[in-house]
Amino acid sequence: MNIKISEKAGFCFGVKRAMGLAWRELCDEHDKQTYALGPLIHNKQAVEKYEERGLITVDDIEEIPSDVKMIIRSHGVSKSIYDRTEEKGLDVVDTTCPFVKKIHDIVKENYDTGKKIILIGDKNHPEVIGINGWCKNTAITIKTIEEAEVLELNNDKSYCAVAQTTMNLEVYRKIVEILKTKADDIEFNNTICSSTKARQEAARELASEMDCMIVIGGKHSSNTQKLVGICKEVCPTFAIETRDDLDVEEIKKYENVGITAGASTPDWIIDDIIEFLKSL
Ligand code: SF4
Known part of the structure:
Protein backbone atom coordinates (compact mmCIF):
# COMPACT_ATOMS: atom_id res chain seq x y z
CA MET A 1 0.00 0.00 0.00
CA PHE A 11 -4.71 21.02 13.61
CA CYS A 12 -4.95 24.44 11.99
CA PHE A 13 -3.31 27.52 13.49
CA GLY A 14 -6.42 28.52 15.47
CA VAL A 15 -7.05 25.09 16.99
CA LYS A 16 -3.37 24.57 17.79
CA ARG A 17 -3.28 27.92 19.56
CA ALA A 18 -6.54 27.28 21.45
CA MET A 19 -5.58 23.79 22.54
CA GLY A 20 -2.16 25.01 23.66
CA LEU A 21 -3.67 27.83 25.74
CA ALA A 22 -6.21 25.46 27.31
CA TRP A 23 -3.57 22.84 28.10
CA ARG A 24 -1.31 25.44 29.71
CA GLU A 25 -4.21 26.55 31.85
CA LEU A 26 -4.84 23.01 33.03
CA CYS A 27 -1.18 22.40 33.79
CA ASP A 28 -0.65 25.68 35.65
CA GLU A 29 -0.64 25.62 39.44
CA HIS A 30 -3.89 27.24 40.56
CA ASP A 31 -6.74 26.42 42.86
CA LYS A 32 -9.59 27.30 40.51
CA GLN A 33 -11.57 24.63 38.69
CA THR A 34 -11.50 25.05 34.88
CA TYR A 35 -14.66 24.74 32.79
CA ALA A 36 -15.14 24.73 29.03
CA LEU A 37 -18.32 26.06 27.51
CA GLY A 38 -18.99 23.33 24.95
CA PRO A 39 -16.46 20.68 23.85
CA LEU A 40 -13.09 22.39 23.24
CA ILE A 41 -12.99 20.94 19.72
CA HIS A 42 -15.07 18.52 17.70
CA ASN A 43 -12.85 15.61 18.51
CA LYS A 44 -14.03 13.25 21.23
CA GLN A 45 -10.64 11.64 21.84
CA ALA A 46 -8.84 14.96 22.27
CA VAL A 47 -11.53 16.34 24.57
CA GLU A 48 -11.28 13.24 26.76
CA LYS A 49 -7.54 13.86 27.19
CA TYR A 50 -8.24 17.38 28.51
CA GLU A 51 -11.02 16.14 30.77
CA GLU A 52 -8.66 13.57 32.28
CA ARG A 53 -6.47 16.53 33.17
CA GLY A 54 -9.36 18.09 35.12
CA LEU A 55 -11.36 20.08 32.56
CA ILE A 56 -15.13 20.06 33.04
CA THR A 57 -17.18 20.52 29.87
CA VAL A 58 -20.68 21.98 30.13
CA ASP A 59 -23.14 23.12 27.48
CA ASP A 60 -24.73 26.02 29.33
CA ILE A 61 -22.98 28.88 31.09
CA GLU A 62 -25.55 28.64 33.88
CA GLU A 63 -24.03 25.26 34.80
CA ILE A 64 -20.76 27.02 35.65
CA PRO A 65 -20.40 28.19 39.25
CA SER A 66 -19.13 31.70 40.02
CA ASP A 67 -15.48 32.41 40.63
CA VAL A 68 -13.98 29.62 38.50
CA LYS A 69 -12.11 29.67 35.19
CA MET A 70 -14.00 29.38 31.94
CA ILE A 71 -12.39 28.60 28.60
CA ILE A 72 -13.98 30.13 25.52
CA ARG A 73 -13.12 27.75 22.72
CA SER A 74 -11.73 28.62 19.29
CA HIS A 75 -15.24 28.82 17.75
CA GLY A 76 -15.91 31.96 19.78
CA VAL A 77 -19.12 33.01 21.53
CA SER A 78 -21.73 35.75 21.35
CA LYS A 79 -21.45 39.07 23.13
CA SER A 80 -24.11 38.03 25.64
CA ILE A 81 -21.85 35.20 26.86
CA TYR A 82 -19.01 37.67 27.54
CA ASP A 83 -21.53 39.84 29.44
CA ARG A 84 -22.65 36.86 31.48
CA THR A 85 -19.08 35.88 32.41
CA GLU A 86 -18.64 39.34 33.89
CA GLU A 87 -21.87 39.11 35.85
CA LYS A 88 -20.83 35.73 37.20
CA GLY A 89 -17.30 36.89 38.06
CA LEU A 90 -15.67 34.22 35.90
CA ASP A 91 -12.00 34.20 35.11
CA VAL A 92 -12.08 33.96 31.30
CA VAL A 93 -9.47 32.19 29.20
CA ASP A 94 -10.39 33.36 25.71
CA THR A 95 -9.05 31.05 23.00
CA THR A 96 -11.30 32.39 20.23
CA CYS A 97 -9.45 32.07 16.93
CA PRO A 98 -8.33 35.56 15.77
CA PHE A 99 -9.97 34.90 12.38
CA VAL A 100 -13.32 34.31 14.07
CA LYS A 101 -12.83 37.35 16.30
CA LYS A 102 -12.36 39.40 13.13
CA ILE A 103 -15.81 38.28 11.92
CA HIS A 104 -17.32 39.31 15.26
CA ASP A 105 -15.82 42.78 14.75
CA ILE A 106 -17.09 43.10 11.15
CA VAL A 107 -20.59 42.01 12.19
CA LYS A 108 -20.77 44.31 15.22
CA GLU A 109 -19.42 47.32 13.33
CA ASN A 110 -21.83 46.91 10.41
CA TYR A 111 -24.80 46.07 12.60
CA ASP A 112 -24.14 49.20 14.67
CA THR A 113 -24.25 51.33 11.49
CA GLY A 114 -27.69 49.90 10.65
CA LYS A 115 -26.77 47.26 8.08
CA LYS A 116 -28.57 43.94 7.95
CA ILE A 117 -26.17 41.03 8.38
CA ILE A 118 -26.22 38.04 6.03
CA LEU A 119 -24.43 35.07 7.51
CA ILE A 120 -23.45 32.35 5.05
CA GLY A 121 -23.04 29.18 7.06
CA ASP A 122 -24.72 26.53 9.13
CA LYS A 123 -27.07 28.17 11.62
CA ASN A 124 -26.63 25.30 14.09
CA HIS A 125 -22.83 25.47 14.17
CA PRO A 126 -21.40 27.03 17.36
CA GLU A 127 -19.22 29.43 15.37
CA VAL A 128 -22.26 30.74 13.48
CA ILE A 129 -24.35 30.96 16.66
CA GLY A 130 -21.52 32.99 18.23
CA ILE A 131 -21.20 35.31 15.22
CA ASN A 132 -24.95 35.90 15.12
CA GLY A 133 -24.73 36.98 18.74
CA TRP A 134 -22.75 40.07 17.68
CA CYS A 135 -25.80 41.44 15.82
CA LYS A 136 -28.30 40.47 18.51
CA ASN A 137 -29.23 37.26 16.65
CA THR A 138 -30.79 39.19 13.77
CA ALA A 139 -28.66 37.83 10.90
CA ILE A 140 -30.23 36.22 7.85
CA THR A 141 -28.48 32.83 7.87
CA ILE A 142 -28.25 30.75 4.71
CA LYS A 143 -26.19 27.69 3.98
CA THR A 144 -27.10 26.40 0.55
CA ILE A 145 -27.43 27.60 -3.03
CA GLU A 146 -31.12 26.65 -2.91
CA GLU A 147 -31.65 28.85 0.15
CA ALA A 148 -29.91 31.75 -1.61
CA GLU A 149 -32.13 31.31 -4.66
CA VAL A 150 -35.36 31.70 -2.71
CA LEU A 151 -34.09 34.47 -0.43
CA GLU A 152 -35.85 37.79 -0.81
CA LEU A 153 -33.83 40.93 -0.14
CA ASN A 154 -34.93 44.54 -0.05
CA ASN A 155 -33.28 47.01 -2.43
CA ASP A 156 -33.88 49.86 0.02
CA LYS A 157 -31.63 48.22 2.59
CA SER A 158 -27.87 47.90 3.05
CA TYR A 159 -26.47 44.48 3.75
CA CYS A 160 -23.19 43.11 5.01
CA ALA A 161 -22.40 39.46 4.27
CA VAL A 162 -19.87 37.29 6.10
CA ALA A 163 -19.13 33.57 5.87
CA GLN A 164 -18.52 30.80 8.36
CA THR A 165 -14.76 30.20 8.33
CA THR A 166 -15.14 26.59 7.19
CA MET A 167 -17.61 27.26 4.37
CA ASN A 168 -16.96 25.42 1.10
CA LEU A 169 -15.39 28.02 -1.18
CA GLU A 170 -17.20 26.90 -4.35
CA VAL A 171 -20.61 27.01 -2.66
CA TYR A 172 -19.78 30.40 -1.14
CA ARG A 173 -18.85 31.83 -4.56
CA LYS A 174 -22.09 30.58 -6.11
CA ILE A 175 -24.13 32.02 -3.24
CA VAL A 176 -22.40 35.40 -3.66
CA GLU A 177 -23.26 35.45 -7.38
CA ILE A 178 -26.93 34.75 -6.57
CA LEU A 179 -27.11 37.35 -3.79
CA LYS A 180 -25.64 40.00 -6.10
CA THR A 181 -28.77 39.69 -8.24
CA LYS A 182 -31.06 40.19 -5.23
CA ALA A 183 -29.94 43.60 -3.92
CA ASP A 184 -27.63 46.41 -5.01
CA ASP A 185 -26.05 47.29 -1.69
CA ILE A 186 -24.35 44.20 -0.27
CA GLU A 187 -20.84 44.36 1.12
CA PHE A 188 -19.32 40.90 0.83
CA ASN A 189 -16.60 39.79 3.23
CA ASN A 190 -15.01 36.52 2.27
CA THR A 191 -14.18 35.38 5.79
CA ILE A 192 -13.47 31.77 4.86
CA CYS A 193 -10.27 30.90 6.65
CA SER A 194 -7.21 30.58 4.42
S1 SF4 B 1 -10.77 30.11 11.59
FE1 SF4 B 1 -9.26 28.87 10.51
S2 SF4 B 1 -7.44 28.92 11.80
FE2 SF4 B 1 -9.17 29.61 13.03
S3 SF4 B 1 -9.92 27.81 14.08
FE3 SF4 B 1 -11.14 28.03 12.23
S4 SF4 B 1 -10.09 26.80 10.69
FE4 SF4 B 1 -8.65 27.13 12.38
Missing part, protein backbone atom coordinates in the same frame (compact mmCIF):
# COMPACT_ATOMS: atom_id res chain seq x y z
CA ASN A 2 1.30 3.40 -0.98
CA ILE A 3 0.23 5.94 1.64
CA LYS A 4 0.39 9.67 1.01
CA ILE A 5 -0.59 12.33 3.53
CA SER A 6 -2.02 15.65 2.48
CA GLU A 7 0.30 18.60 3.01
CA LYS A 8 -2.44 20.26 5.04
CA ALA A 9 -3.80 17.72 7.49
CA GLY A 10 -4.62 18.09 11.17
CA SER A 195 -6.29 27.42 6.30
CA THR A 196 -9.65 25.91 5.33
CA LYS A 197 -9.16 26.88 1.69
CA ALA A 198 -5.64 25.41 1.60
CA ARG A 199 -6.78 22.22 3.31
CA GLN A 200 -9.68 21.74 0.89
CA GLU A 201 -7.52 22.40 -2.17
CA ALA A 202 -4.76 20.05 -0.95
CA ALA A 203 -7.34 17.33 -0.23
CA ARG A 204 -8.87 17.64 -3.71
CA GLU A 205 -5.45 17.53 -5.35
CA LEU A 206 -4.35 14.47 -3.38
CA ALA A 207 -7.69 12.71 -4.01
CA SER A 208 -7.16 13.14 -7.76
CA GLU A 209 -3.80 11.32 -7.52
CA MET A 210 -4.91 8.44 -5.29
CA ASP A 211 -7.20 5.39 -5.60
CA CYS A 212 -9.05 6.24 -2.40
CA MET A 213 -8.97 8.74 0.47
CA ILE A 214 -9.23 8.40 4.22
CA VAL A 215 -10.52 11.52 5.97
CA ILE A 216 -9.79 11.53 9.70
CA GLY A 217 -11.85 13.69 12.02
CA GLY A 218 -14.82 14.05 14.33
CA LYS A 219 -18.28 13.17 13.07
CA HIS A 220 -19.47 16.56 14.30
CA SER A 221 -16.57 18.50 12.85
CA SER A 222 -17.93 20.73 10.11
CA ASN A 223 -14.60 21.17 8.29
CA THR A 224 -13.94 17.41 8.40
CA GLN A 225 -17.32 16.66 6.85
CA LYS A 226 -16.63 19.21 4.10
CA LEU A 227 -13.35 17.45 3.34
CA VAL A 228 -15.27 14.18 3.11
CA GLY A 229 -17.65 15.77 0.60
CA ILE A 230 -14.80 17.15 -1.52
CA CYS A 231 -12.87 13.85 -1.60
CA LYS A 232 -16.03 11.88 -2.39
CA GLU A 233 -16.48 13.96 -5.52
CA VAL A 234 -13.10 12.67 -6.75
CA CYS A 235 -12.59 9.09 -5.48
CA PRO A 236 -13.94 6.51 -2.99
CA THR A 237 -13.61 8.04 0.48
CA PHE A 238 -13.64 6.65 4.01
CA ALA A 239 -14.55 8.97 6.87
CA ILE A 240 -13.15 7.79 10.20
CA GLU A 241 -12.54 9.12 13.72
CA THR A 242 -10.01 6.53 14.86
CA ARG A 243 -8.37 3.38 13.51
CA ASP A 244 -11.28 1.36 14.99
CA ASP A 245 -13.57 2.81 12.32
CA LEU A 246 -11.41 1.52 9.45
CA ASP A 247 -12.93 -1.12 7.21
CA VAL A 248 -9.67 -3.01 6.84
CA GLU A 249 -10.84 -5.48 4.20
CA GLU A 250 -12.21 -2.66 2.06
CA ILE A 251 -9.07 -0.50 2.42
CA LYS A 252 -6.82 -3.39 1.44
CA LYS A 253 -8.40 -3.35 -2.03
CA TYR A 254 -6.65 -0.06 -2.79
CA GLU A 255 -3.02 0.42 -3.68
CA ASN A 256 -2.68 4.20 -3.42
CA VAL A 257 -4.28 5.56 -0.29
CA GLY A 258 -4.41 9.28 0.45
CA ILE A 259 -4.92 10.69 3.94
CA THR A 260 -6.22 14.02 5.10
CA ALA A 261 -7.62 15.20 8.43
CA GLY A 262 -9.85 17.94 9.75
CA ALA A 263 -8.56 21.01 11.56
CA SER A 264 -9.53 19.52 14.92
CA THR A 265 -7.77 16.18 14.48
CA PRO A 266 -4.70 15.82 16.73
CA ASP A 267 -1.43 14.53 15.25
CA TRP A 268 -1.37 11.52 17.57
CA ILE A 269 -4.58 10.16 16.04
CA ILE A 270 -3.27 10.69 12.48
CA ASP A 271 0.05 9.02 13.35
CA ASP A 272 -1.70 6.08 14.97
CA ILE A 273 -3.76 5.45 11.81
CA ILE A 274 -0.73 5.75 9.52
CA GLU A 275 1.20 3.24 11.63
CA PHE A 276 -1.75 0.89 11.51
CA LEU A 277 -2.07 1.17 7.74
CA LYS A 278 1.64 0.51 7.33
CA SER A 279 1.27 -2.64 9.37
CA LEU A 280 -1.40 -4.06 7.07
